[in-house]
Each structure stands twice: as structure tokens, then as C-alpha cells.
Amino acid sequence: MSEPSFTSSASEPARLAGIDWGTSNRRAYLMGADGQCLAAHADDQGVMAARPHFARSLDGLLTRLGVADGVPVVASGMIGSQQGWREAPYLGLDIPLEALPDHLAVVDDPAVARRCFIVPGYAQRGGEAGVDVMRGEETQLLGAVALGRRDGWIVLPGTHSKWVLLRDGVILRFATFMTGELYALLGSHGTLAPLMVAAAADDDEAFAAGVAEARRRTPLSHALFGVRARVVAGAMPAAWARGFLSGLLIGTEYVAAFDLLGEPAHAVAAVGSAALCARHARAAAAFGIDLAPIDPDRAYCAALARLQRGVTR
Amino acid sequence: MSEPSFTSSASEPARLAGIDWGTSNRRAYLMGADGQCLAAHADDQGVMAARPHFARSLDGLLTRLGVADGVPVVASGMIGSQQGWREAPYLGLDIPLEALPDHLAVVDDPAVARRCFIVPGYAQRGGEAGVDVMRGEETQLLGAVALGRRDGWIVLPGTHSKWVLLRDGVILRFATFMTGELYALLGSHGTLAPLMVAAAADDDEAFAAGVAEARRRTPLSHALFGVRARVVAGAMPAAWARGFLSGLLIGTEYVAAFDLLGEPAHAVAAVGSAALCARHARAAAAFGIDLAPIDPDRAYCAALARLQRGVTR
Numbered sequence: 001m002s003e004p005s006f007t008s009s010a011s012e013p014a015r016l017a018g019i020d021w022g023t024s025n026r027r028a029y030l031m032g033a034d035g036q037c038l039a040a041h042a043d044d045q046g047v048m049a050a051r052p053h054f055a056r057s058l059d060g061l062l063t064r065l066g067v068a069d070g071v072p073v074v075a076s077g078m079i080g081s082q083q084g085w086r087e088a089p090y091l092g093l094d095i096p097l098e099a100l101p102d103h104l105a106v107v108d109d110p111a112v113a114r115r116c117f118i119v120p121g122y123a124q125r126g127g128e129a130g131v132d133v134m135r136g137e138e139t140q141l142l143g144a145v146a147l148g149r150r151d152g153w154i155v156l157p158g159t160h161s162k163w164v165l166l167r168d169g170v171i172l173r174f175a176t177f178m179t180g181e182l183y184a185l186l187g188s189h190g191t192l193a194p195l196m197v198a199a200a201a202d203d204d205e206a207f208a209a210g211v212a213e214a215r216r217r218t219p220l221s222h223a224l225f226g227v228r229a230r231v232v233a234g235a236m237p238a239a240w241a242r243g244f245l246s247g248l249l250i251g252t253e254y255v256a257a258f259d260l261l262g263e264p265a266h267a268v269a270a271v272g273s274a275a276l277c278a279r280h281a282r283a284a285a286a287f288g289i290d291l292a293p294i295d296p297d298r299a300y301c302a303a304l305a306r307l308q309r310g311v312t313r
Numbered sequence: 314m315s316e317p318s319f320t321s322s323a324s325e326p327a328r329l330a331g332i333d334w335g336t337s338n339r340r341a342y343l344m345g346a347d348g349q350c351l352a353a354h355a356d357d358q359g360v361m362a363a364r365p366h367f368a369r370s371l372d373g374l375l376t377r378l379g380v381a382d383g384v385p386v387v388a389s390g391m392i393g394s395q396q397g398w399r400e401a402p403y404l405g406l407d408i409p410l411e412a413l414p415d416h417l418a419v420v421d422d423p424a425v426a427r428r429c430f431i432v433p434g435y436a437q438r439g440g441e442a443g444v445d446v447m448r449g450e451e452t453q454l455l456g457a458v459a460l461g462r463r464d465g466w467i468v469l470p471g472t473h474s475k476w477v478l479l480r481d482g483v484i485l486r487f488a489t490f491m492t493g494e495l496y497a498l499l500g501s502h503g504t505l506a507p508l509m510v511a512a513a514a515d516d517d518e519a520f521a522a523g524v525a526e527a528r529r530r531t532p533l534s535h536a537l538f539g540v541r542a543r544v545v546a547g548a549m550p551a552a553w554a555r556g557f558l559s560g561l562l563i564g565t566e567y568v569a570a571f572d573l574l575g576e577p578a579h580a581v582a583a584v585g586s587a588a589l590c591a592r593h594a595r596a597a598a599a600f601g602i603d604l605a606p607i608d609p610d611r612a613y614c615a616a617l618a619r620l621q622r623g624v625t626r
Binding site: 081082090123125129130131132133160175176177178179181182184185186189190191218219220221222224225226228229230232233235236249252253255256259260 | 394395403436438442443444445446473488489490491492494495497498499502503504531532533534535537538539541542543545546548549562565566568569572573
């Protein structure tokens with residue numbers, strides 16, 4: 001997630017506001033009459049901070065952004081979970097991404113004076129990749145489809161990285177990996193954390209060594225201890241620990257995603273921050289894969305233009 | 314680890330004190346003239362709490378236990394690490410466990426008035442299971458060997474579970490899994506932690522489901538997210554989360570240990586607390602394996618009787 005900041009400001013009146021409203025952060029987008037994004041704004045008023053006064057929090061945000069009273073809102077992400085504003089039940093994978101505008105959940109909150117909608121997520125109920133859920137990523141995926149990426153592999157790297165296989169705009173199957181969360185937990189608590197302090201910066205060579213360890217299919221809970229074992233046995237400099245861990249966790253996604261989703265990949269699109277996409281591009285290269293980054297703001301705006309149909313119908 | 318407590322008290326004078334001195338806890342054993350354990354005592358004065366005043370901390374402990382001035386001490390565990398009292402360099406796996414008495418490191422600290430020794434750990438420098446280290450477990454393993462377990466599989470479950478393959482009292486290879494640490498981290502921080510609150514008690518059925526997921530070889534960072542996905546998708550009760558996670562992590566050890574160490578097992582000995590051994594016995598049964606528990610206090614005392622040779626030589 002970006003640091004909270006205005007990335008641009010609106011010069012013409014907004015016709016629709018979109019909010020990527022996650023657990024810890026949110027990101028708002030204003031869309032003009034021609035379907036173009038006018039402005040974007042990020043802050044830390046995620047679901048945890050805004051709860052239970054979502055209407056008030058939203059009003060404050062839209063006032064700050066100068067959005068007129070009647071302008072409708074489409075929100076996505078954890079705001080549609082049980083802990084959010086209004087629960088939007090998960091869709092089955094048979095619903096195409098481009099049908100999302102027909103499945104928006106209406107927020108029925110007397111405290112809010114405008115029409116508000118929530119994009120539902122998807123649940124995978126079984127199959128090769130097992131039970132899995134997404135909430136928020138479906139909107140990025142709709143954006144990717146709107147930008148022409150209707151088929152093949154898409155990765156959405158992050159706290160819970162999603163690997164998705166699309167066929168003609170339909171999610172065939174997907175798998176989530178706890179990559180970012182494990183990286184954060186292990187970097188701040190437990191045995192590996194003291195090593196991370198010494199390893200301030202990422203290191204390309206260390207990252208590559210971590211990816212190589214993942215390619216050897218070393219079981220993860222053994223490979224994680226191995227970060228420490230290598231350092232104390234003098235087999236790896238402590239300064240490598242952070243980069244190695246990052247490469248190990250990201251590389252593990254590549255090995256496991258292709259196994260789980262049962263299809264080889266030559267090209268993968270990535271919807272994520274420039275920094276995460278750069279790391280992924282390095283991991284992908286080790287697997288002989290080209291990574292095609294898609295800017296997440298651009299994807300969200302493209303999705304918003306599609307979602308407008310569900311708001312105005 | 315047991316709660317700090319006296320488990321018994323000495324009636325005859327101790328001839329040797331042994332201390333299993335770990336990062337967070339330590340456990341002291343007093344040995345009599347006939348090689349039998351007279352008393353044991355556990356407290357929370359691990360390396361982190363005692364550092365840097367190890368001599369003073371030891372004096373306090375031995376005074377409380379009524380150990381006479383000239384009685385020597387053998388310590389094992391993280392006390393022999395770089396962060397400990399005196400670094401005892403790792404041995405190579407070619408040194409048999411029964412040769413440990415010949416490799417004790419002498420503590421050269423003017424603040425201590427008795428002879429003190431530290432048991433070195435082992436480092437595995439490569440091979441099928443990769444670089445790995447142990448420090449503290451070698452003493453339990455020596456105890457197991459002294460109790461007649463010279464061959465086959467031994468697991469030492471815990472924060473960093475060790476799987477060890479012995480041949481005639483020599484460690485052929487071993488692998489560490491971050492099982493207990495991941496269980497603790499995920500139970501107290503991050504996405505799964507709120508689910509753990511709802512799941513107060515272990516549940517046999519949930520544990521078995523987690524072991525079954527491990528047997529399906531679901532990649533761990535995907536299976537971990539799957540704990541949450543199953544609950545929010547309504548595919549698993551939230552009350553199962555803790556038991557499922559425990560089964561998943563322990564089951565992952567079984568799958569991975571046999572892969573890594575390259576030898577099938579029909580029987581595995583386990584040196585660990587009764588509670589951990591009970592969980593392992595349930596996991597082992599799912600793999601068609603008999604688990605033979607060895608009491609860790611009994612193993613430590615058996616090791617101490619062997620280590621006495623290195624102290625008196």
C-alpha cells in the first residue's frame with residue numbers, strides 16, 4: 001500500500017467515487033463523466049479504524065475530496081466482510097468478472113445520504129486449489145479484464161498474494177499465499193527477527209538464493225528455520241537474511257501456484273505496487289517467466305468505469 | 314517446557330549438576346553418586362534473562378538447590394551459543410553422540426568458583442536435508458542413545474522441532490521445522506489470531522483435518538491462508554481453527570521429514586512433553602506410524618550420567 005497522500009486532485013466534478021476499502025488502509029478514486037479517473041487519495045482509515053462509523057468516515061473522506069452530495073459510491077474489499085459495513089456474500093466462480101456490476105450489494109444505512117454499493121468477492125468452494133476466498137482483488141481483476149487481460153495468469157502480490165487463472169474473463173481457479181503476512185510476522189517477532197535488523201536493505205543475490213531454495217522445493221517450515229541455521233553455521237551472511245526470506249516466500253508462490261492451479265505459465269500479469277512487481281519480476285525470471293506489471297490504480301479506475309453500469313441501472 | 318517448579322528435592326549430596334539452559338527457560342538436574350537423578354528444577358532464567366551475569370545466575374540457582382561448592386556443572390542449549398555464556402563450536406555429524414563427553418567446552422569465567430562445561434551442538438553442513446543446526450537437542454539425543462535408542466527416527470517436538478535419523482548412535486542427518494514458533498506467531502498476531510481466540514480448546518477432529526490437509530501436500534503458505542478461507546467460506550467452524558492449524562503444522566513435519574531425510578519410518582521415538590507427544594502420536598497414527606515417547610527428564614538424566622566422564626577426566 002502507498003503512504004497516505006493525495007496523488008492528484010479533481011478539476012471537474014466527480015460522477016462516481018470508488019473506494020478500495022481494506023482492513024488497514026483505503027484508497028479512493030473519483031471518476032469523471034468520460035470514465036476517466038480525476039483523482040485518487042489514500043489514507044489509513046481502513047475497516048478497523050473506521051468501524052463502526054462507516055457512514056461518518058465516508059462523509060468525511062468525500063467532503064475532503066470535494067465530492068458533491070448526490071454522487072454515488074462503489075466500495076470493494078474488507079468493507080464488504082462480516083466485520084465491514086454491509087456483508088456482501090461471496091459469488092461463485094461461474095459469475096464472470098464483467099458481471100460484477102449486476103451483483104453489487106446495496107448499503108442500506110440510514111446514516112448515509114447517498115447511494116452506496118459494495119462489490120462482492122469470490123469464494124472457491126473446492127477443486128484442485130481447495131477452498132479459497134478473495135475480497136477486493138475481484139475489482140482489480142475486473143480492471144485487468146477491462147484493460148484487455150482476459151486470459152491466463154494474474155498475480156496480485158501482497159499480504160495475501162493471490163494467483164488467478166483467467167479464461168475469457170472468468171476465474172477458472174485461484175490460490176492465496178500468506179506471503180506478505182509471514183514476511184511481516186517473521187521480520188518482527190521470533191527467531192528470525194534479530195537477523196532482519198542486521199539486514200536493512202534488500203540484496204539481489206540474497207533474494208536469488210531464497211528463490212533458488214524455493215525452487216528446490218524445500219518444505220517451507222524447514223526452509224524458514226534454515227535462514228537462521230545458515231547464518232549461525234556460517235553458511236550465509238546475516239545481512240542476507242531479509243532478502244533470502246523474501247525470495248524464499250515469493251519463490252514458494254511460483255512453485256506452488258503452478259502445482260496447485262495445474263497449468264504451466266510463460267507470462268504472468270502482476271497487479272501490484274512497483275516495488276512488489278520489481279521483486280516478482282526477479283523471481284519470475286528465475287522460472288523463465290515474463291512478468292507484465294499492471295498499475296493497480298489504473299486497474300481500479302478501469303474497473304470503476306465498468307461498475308458504473310451497476311450503479312446507474 | 315514445564316512451568317517453573319520443583320519437581321523433586323535432593324536427599325543425598327549431588328555429584329554433578331546438569332542444566333538444560335535454553336533461550337527463555339532452563340531446567341536443572343542434580344545427579345547422585347550412582348548416576349541417578351536426585352532432583353530437577355525448572356525456572357524462567359533462560360539465556361535472555363540471565364545475560365550477561367551467567368555466573369551469578371548459576372550461583373543463585375545452585376544455592377537454592379543446596380548444591381555444594383565443588384560440584385561441577387554441565388550445561389547444554391543456547392547457553393553455548395554466541396549469545397550465551399561461552400560459545401561452544403558446533404560439531405560435525407561424524408562425531409558420535411557418545412563421544413560428546415570428549416568435546417565439552419570449558420567455561421573460563423573468573424566469576425564462577427566451580428568447574429563448568431558446555432555441551433556443543435551439531436551442524437549439518439549440507440546434504441539432502443541442507444544446512445541445519447542443533448544446540449541442546451544433542452544432549453537429549455545422547456540420553457536416548459544411553460536408554461538404548463541407537464538407531465532409527467527420533468523427533469524432538471517443540472518451538473523448532475527436530476527430526477533426526479540415527480545409525481548406531483551417530484546422527485546420519487536431521488531437519489528442523491519451525492512448527493511451534495509458527496503456531497505461536499500465527500496464534501497471537503495477524504489474520505488467524507482472531508480465529509484462535511474463538512477456538513479455545515484443541516479438537517481431535519479439527520487436528521485430524523489439519524493432518525489430512527498436510528498429507529495432501531498443500532503448500533504451507535497456501536494452507537495457512539486456507540484456515541481463514543475455510544472459516545469465512547463456511548467450510549469449517551471457527552472453533553476448529555486452532556486444532557486444524559496444529560494438525561497442519563505437525564502433519565507437515567511428517568510429510569517433509571520423510572521426504573527430506575529419505576527413509577520411510579514405521580516407528581518414531583519422541584523426546585518431548587507428554588502433551589506434545591500425545592499430539593504427535595495422533596499425527597503419527599495418520600501416517601501408520603507408532604510413536605514411542607521418551608520422557609525428556611529421563612533422557613537428560615541418562616545423558617548426564619554419560620557426560621560425567623567428560624567432567625571427571
